[in-house]
Amino acid sequence: MEKNTVDETERMVITRVFDAPRELVWKAWTDPQYVMQWWGPKGFTSPFCEMDFRVGGKFRCCMRSPDGQEFWNAGEYHEIVLHEKIVSSMYFADPQGNKVEPEQYGIEHEAIDGAYDVTIFEDLGNGQTKLTFIGNEPMESAINSGQIEGWNQILDKVAELIGGLASAK
């Protein structure tokens, strides 16, 4: 296996359907005021979150474990498609947002160079939103991800339009 290819086992995909419109889920994901309410595992709180939400902008969030240990993460936004998709990177940081080795936090991490996180927001059309988070994607597939879903939606619309045209005859 080539050394710079991402091992499939390193990929992580998490999907969740939220019982809320897409704009609302987007807001909860991109507004630090709300991010601070959900950032971090169970039992963790987030005492600080700052987001310069634009392509090339950076974010910096802190989470505090139940026993008071603070973990800082920072990252950058690489692609933003309003209400649809975000490509970003994330790393462990110090409180100033400078990258640190995860070992400093006691986390063993085999670095994956050029890995990005992709978040896809899909409107399920019934007031529900499907959120897909793909971790550690290489940039090329990060750019292409979401396009299959996009195409399916376009095809559905085309099918609907064709159906409407057919019955209007």
Add this chain to the structure above:
Amino acid sequence: MIERLSHGPASVHGLTEAFALSQQMISKHVACLIRARIVIKTKRGRESVCTLRPEAIKSVSDWAAYYRRFWEESFDKLDVVVNQMKKTEVRDGKKHG
């Protein structure tokens, strides 16, 4: 429990509080981890202190597991936030604040 100990050593008493389980249950679990050579128990005064073996830390707190847990559990919390936001929006008649 391993996750808790990955943050640092803890007394059996401390673990009992963290998990809301009886001291007997915790001791039983700790005994298993000691047998599995994941945890070492030492005496500090009257307290028994549990520490992860360094070799075990390497394998249990690996990035992939941490990363998945981070996002899975953040999503759980996001669900609560989104539902709260939805209620607020309905209550405020879609007014933006």
